[in-house]
Amino acid sequence: MKFVTGNIFLAGAMTLSFMLVHGPAQARDTISIIGSSTVYPFATVVAEKFGKTTHFKTPKIESTGSGGGFKLFCGGVGTNYPDITNASRAVKSSELRRCATNGVKDIVEIKIGYDGIVLANSRKATPLKLTRRDIFLALAKDVPDPTGSGKLIPNPYKTWKDVNPSLPATPIEVLGPPPTSGTRDAFVELAMEGGGKTFPFIKAMKKNDKKSYKKLCHTIREDGAYIEAGENDNLIVQKLQSNPSAVGIFGFSFLDQNNDVIQGSTIEGQGPTFEAIAEGKYPISRPLFFYVKKAHVDVIPGIREYLTEFTSEKAWGPEGYLSDKGMIPMPDPERNKYRTIAADLKTIEM
The missing domain is CATH 3.40.190.10 (Periplasmic binding protein-like II)
Incomplete structure (x- = not known):
C-alpha cells in the first residue's frame, strides 16, 4: 500500500465502502434523476443529447415534483437511491437534515437558470x-x-x-x-x-x-x-x-x-x-436547480460528463438549446460560478 498515493487510496476506500454497504459499484450503469416537473423537460433534453453524443447510456428521468424528489434523494446513498434531483426551488433546511440523517452528507447545488x-x-x-x-x-x-x-x-x-x-x-x-x-x-x-x-x-x-x-x-x-x-x-x-x-x-x-x-x-x-x-x-x-449526490460520482458512470454537458454554453448559454426550450439563462457571472461548482463538485454547507 505504500506505493499508492493518499488521494487514490482514499477514493478507493470510498468506492470499496460504497460496494460493501450497497452492493457492486456497477450494479447500475444508468444515471437516475428525479424531481421537479418544471425542470423535467430541460433535464430530458440534456439527457437525450448526452446519450447521443457520449458512450454513456441516456439517464433515466422521472417527474416526481421537487418535494417528492428531495424525499427520495435524501433516502440514502447507494444504487437504490437517485443520483440527482431536479428542483424548482432551493433545498429546505429540513430536507438537508433528512439527508444528513440518512448519510447523504455531500451534496452539490447547481443553479441552472430562471423560470x-x-x-x-x-x-x-x-x-x-x-x-x-x-x-x-x-x-x-x-x-x-x-x-x-x-x-x-x-x-x-x-x-x-x-x-x-x-x-x-x-x-x-x-x-x-x-x-x-x-x-x-x-x-x-x-x-x-x-x-x-x-x-x-x-x-x-x-x-x-x-x-x-x-x-x-x-x-x-x-x-x-x-x-x-x-x-x-x-x-x-x-x-x-x-x-x-x-x-x-x-x-x-x-x-x-x-x-x-x-x-x-x-x-x-x-x-x-x-x-x-x-x-x-x-x-x-x-431560480431552477439540480442537486448531485457526490458519493455517487465516479461510481455511477457518466455523472461528471452529464454535469459538463448541462453546464456547457451550448446547453445553458444565451444561445443554447435550453433557451430554445424556454429556460431563462443566468447572467455570465452566475453561469461561470455554477460551472466551476459543478466541475469542482463543491458541496453546500449542511
Whole structure:
C-alpha cells in the first residue's frame, strides 16, 4: 500500500465502502434523476443529447415534483437511491437534515437558470390582467373582510369580478400544482405573499407573528376554487383547452411551448415573456436547480460528463438549446460560478 498515493487510496476506500454497504459499484450503469416537473423537460433534453453524443447510456428521468424528489434523494446513498434531483426551488433546511440523517452528507447545488410562474387561460377566453393582490384574494383560504373591519374571514369570492370589478365575471377555477411541487412553493411565496403584503396589517404580521403570517399567505382555499391537478403540467394545458373559463398555474416553458392554444396573464402590467423574466421585470419568477449526490460520482458512470454537458454554453448559454426550450439563462457571472461548482463538485454547507 505504500506505493499508492493518499488521494487514490482514499477514493478507493470510498468506492470499496460504497460496494460493501450497497452492493457492486456497477450494479447500475444508468444515471437516475428525479424531481421537479418544471425542470423535467430541460433535464430530458440534456439527457437525450448526452446519450447521443457520449458512450454513456441516456439517464433515466422521472417527474416526481421537487418535494417528492428531495424525499427520495435524501433516502440514502447507494444504487437504490437517485443520483440527482431536479428542483424548482432551493433545498429546505429540513430536507438537508433528512439527508444528513440518512448519510447523504455531500451534496452539490447547481443553479441552472430562471423560470417564470404563469397564470394562463385558453386563447378562446379573455386574457386576464391580474395583480398579486388579486391572486391572493382569489385563492387564499382566509382574506381580509371586504367591509373593512380589519378581520380575516373565510374567502367569500366566487368570481374574478368579485375580487376586482375590472376582471370578468367568470368563476374562480384555478388548476394548479400540489403541495409537493416546487412550483406551488414558489407560487405561494412570490404571488400569494406578494399579494398579502399589500394589506398593511398582514404585512405587519410578518414582523410580529411570522408563523401566522406564513400560514395565512401560504394556505390555499379548499372549497373547490383551487383544483390540485397533479405534477403533470401538460395535463393542465389540456384541461385549459377544454375549459376556457379555467386558469392554470405552471412554469413559463409550458406556456412557451403551448402558446398557440393558451395565453399568459399579465401581472401588474407585465406579461410573462422571456425578456421580462430575464431582466427581472416579471413579478413571479424563480431560480431552477439540480442537486448531485457526490458519493455517487465516479461510481455511477457518466455523472461528471452529464454535469459538463448541462453546464456547457451550448446547453445553458444565451444561445443554447435550453433557451430554445424556454429556460431563462443566468447572467455570465452566475453561469461561470455554477460551472466551476459543478466541475469542482463543491458541496453546500449542511
